[in-house]
Amino acid sequence: MTTVTDTPLVVVDDLSVRFPTGTGDGVVRAVSGLSFTLAPGGALAVVGESGSGKSTAAYALLGLHRGTGAEVTGTVRVAGQDVQAADDAALRKLRGGTAAMVFQDPLSSLDPYQAIGDQIAEVHRLHHPGAGRRASRARAVEVLDRVGIPDAARRARSRPHEFSGGMRQRALIAMALACDPRLLVADEPTTALDVTVQAQILGLLRELREETGMGLILVTHDLGVAASSVDELLVMKDGRAVEHGPAREILARPREDYTRELLAAVPRVNVRRETVRTPKGDDSVLLEATGLRREFGRGRKTVTAVDDVSLTIRAGETVGIVGESGSGKTTLGRMLVRLLEPTGGELRYEGREIGGLKDRELRSFRSELQMVFQDPVSSLNPRRSIGESIADPLRAAGRLDDAAIVARVRELLERVGLDPDAYHRYPHEFSGGQRQRVGIARALAPEPKLIVCDEPVSALDVTTQAQVVRLLGELQRELGLAVVFIAHDLAVVRQVSDRLVVMRGGRIVEEGPADTVYERPRHAYTQGLLAAVPRLEPAEATA
């Protein structure tokens, strides 16, 4: 398969992918009329929000829609091979041999029963039937070593669950390298990873590209990730290409409205918050935790999720809590509203110890501590209308009659930007962002003094994310609420926080006024965390 260097590696011309809907009549266009090319060794990021068709397009490059019932039209050429016209054998040769795919979730994407080295060796043998078992295994160890797995020869015998998330993603990349492909297609390769690990994986991809000269197509929802990894951007929306061009140019001077909107919505970690809290005079301590602990499990298997955390939350302030997975931030948040009982330490609400109270004893002030949850799907009861869900705390309080409750719910719905007539509709009729607004309305209903928001926007698209964050900020100022904002995304937290708390392994490693911590982090961990955040400006990314 000799190719002249100036023929493009990938040619996509007028690609459309349609999925027949299960109900029988209609079809859904996931991709329509998409065209682009990629030069050998080039790197292109396909960027878009959920529903933009970016992954569907990427799957078409390897002919992965074949046999799924999807209708694919247009042409896709990879290294001169027409993917649509190729027979099954040719397609199998292309997959992994010419173009290799890296999937999003590294744990589920590997066979749980087999050693990682064996899985990579299997891929090698699929494309080198002549190679012996030993040669394939040697190749597996070689690529594992290349992607930075320490002690690769020994670790090749481990099964996926014995690897950490980052190592699994490295192993998947190693599998992709096994047959020296000319094109790497990576579908959200870092979405499931913590920000520091993400930075390492992106760095690895860059290195590999420079070293092997393979082309890269990176599918991502994160403009920051795209900006720091590729030369060319393709922005998609609703299955169509919105804008296509050099990354630097698009990021600096977006031509299309949608791109502009998208860029404006991306939270910046290095930009100060626009509106700063105006102290209202009432700075009394609302909630105070001293030496708070929480263990899970018993005996030898005890895991300490939160370890000796002391924290003060004053009326009307916003405290951001950031940390990577396993840092204990969610556990802490749940203890603050007493959904979880602390196993040690003190928790005082308005001067009263509430850490050990029973459900019944909590009831008198339950409604003053509310929570907004992460998952917009599971946080609303699918079988009750949203109005009923919001009315719940009001009914439980028993102070208002029915008409007053309905009026109050309608008022709340309007306040969070929803149609008041939506009272009788069910959660599945709403989008993720709208459901999160319902969740906020429910938290506001009992007129709380403190709301703990646990990753309230992490499941949302970036434009929706910006809207919800803005709404939270407005409400907080207007109602003088205290807010604890928990998130893994440092940029989002910066947009809302007066004070910042950085957690790691169940402990607080750094705490201080938000701008101080972001601009002059003292702890090495915070510094590493901030350095790992992908920057939108390409100039910064390389710096």
Next chain:
Amino acid sequence: MTTELITTQEPEAGAAPASGARQVWRRLRARKSALAAAAVLGLLVLLALGAPLLAALEGQDANSYHDTLVDSARGGVPLGSFGGIGAEHWLGVEPGTGRDLFVRLLFGARVSLLVGVGATLVQVLLGLAVGLAAALGGRAVESALGHLTDVMVAMPLLVFAIALMAVVPADFPRPVLLVVAIGLLNWGGMARLVRAQALGLTKLDFVSAARLTGASRRRVARRELLPSLAAPVITYAAVLLPANIVIEASMSFLGVGVKPPTPSWGQMLSTATTWFRADPMYVLLPALMLFVTTLAFTVLGDGLRTALDPRQASRLGVGRKRRTTRTSGARTRTSGAGGTA
């Protein structure tokens, strides 16, 4: 197979689907096999309810012997072809006794349905009560009920039910005893299901949200859990019901079920084992009735499960592909969040 599909394909895909009886009905209606099964069962219930009327219409009753209709020289084989089918006896007569088969089969349906439905109700109620209590109660309650459930599941049902028949006084009405025995012995599976489902639900944020409103445990159970439990409980009950009918038939077959002369399909089949060479109709009729009944319940249950939760792959229809999409989509959403322990 991608995140995108979720939102483009069906905006509501991520949410729990069956949010109304109407939608369930609409999905159920689309399945012909389930509708046919429901029709068969409806007819069967009508036949069972109208058994005395139909008997009067035929002019026969369940327990009169007709010596003249059987050939005593050949041990009591019914005279006439096909087990004595004719205008007098629509489905022929029982060998040996000459009792009318049509009426006996109808009254047998009464026993089967009564015991099947009754025992299932007992199982559902007990299972719900124990399962919910185990899921919502404290650690002590949970472990006590958990052990109790383990014992119930380990109890060999048929063995124990048969053994029970040995010690219960003979004058206790047998159908009631069967309902109680099967119901009391076989609720372990339902309790486990309810507990597991309820525990899963309590981990969901909407239950946490309900707790934050200050709602009591009982209120949480009633308003937040029960509506979501309906689908799995109904689905499992649809599996239990035909099983209970078979258990009743089995016990009567073994001679430890309903007492003669009350007619029961299992008992008829038991007698039929000695008659199948001479009078095949006597085997075929009760066997067919029992088979059709259990098959209809099974098919209907299968349809109900898919109608109640379309995300569960159907066994008779298509829909596998779409399920794949959703699962991976759900994973995308949660994993994208960088969740914390």
Next chain:
Amino acid sequence: MTGYFLRRALGALAVVLVLSAVVYATFYIAPGDPARLACGPRCNPEQIRQVREQLSLNDPVYVQYWHFLQGIVSGHDYSTGTGVLHCQAPCFGLSYQNDQQVTDLIVQRLPATASLATGAMVVWLLLGTGTGLLSALRRGGLTERVLTWLTLAGTATPVFISGLGLLMLFCAYLEWLPFPTYVPLGDDPEQWAWNMLLPWLALGLLESAKYARLTRSSMLETLAEDHIRTFRAYGATERSLIARHALRGAVAPVVALTAADFGSMFGNAMLTEMMFGLPGIGQLLVNATRTIDLPVVVAVVMVTGTAVVIANIVADLLYAAADRRVVLR
């Protein structure tokens, strides 16, 4: 691992203990006067009094239960008036019918039940998993629809209907097989197999339906997993996907259920035994129930219950061994 095993063993012991208490209460205390049952219908009050003495029925209930447990663990001595009859551990007492040791009765019945369960297991593993795999791999085709309906029909057919059908077909009309009579394996293996063929089929067919459904859904679930997609995206053929990556995950629940079912067969094969006149444990129980032979009834319930408990532990261990993702806790 050892800790897990120990905990499971203790849990199993607790379950069996509770079971024994329930069984004891139900059968020895509830029915009123076991002495009358043990003595037989023609006993006079004096004889009943003697029997009551002999069975220690005048002791408090908990003492009786304690003796019952003691008997199981370390045996029991019965005075027969003239001498002492030692009943070896595990002792479940003496049959009311013929004063034989209940343990012996059960041991005598085990081979028939074990023969039946083993053969039926082979049938359901071959037929059930085979059907399930086939219908999973031929998804959407006519084969799948036919197999699905056959499976549903199989689920809805009680063993005494399929057994009767098989008897009628093979023994009465076609006359290919003898009416089954049990021949012990040790006496004549060939005759043993020929006679067991129909019982195996009857019981195996019923279970096959369940296994077909389980195998099918398990296979489909595995095929929909992400790691299958990975290897598909690296050019693996469908056949090697199934053989190398899907099969193992798909059979894990089948293996586990087989173990659990094998254990419960000791109680559940009863109908088949009665149907074909096999001298197994189920037949023993049904006969004992008819004659209200309490020691036998209690012993059978205990033994079959214990079998289920042990089988469930084996099932969990096998499942964990087959599916390494499962962590035993």
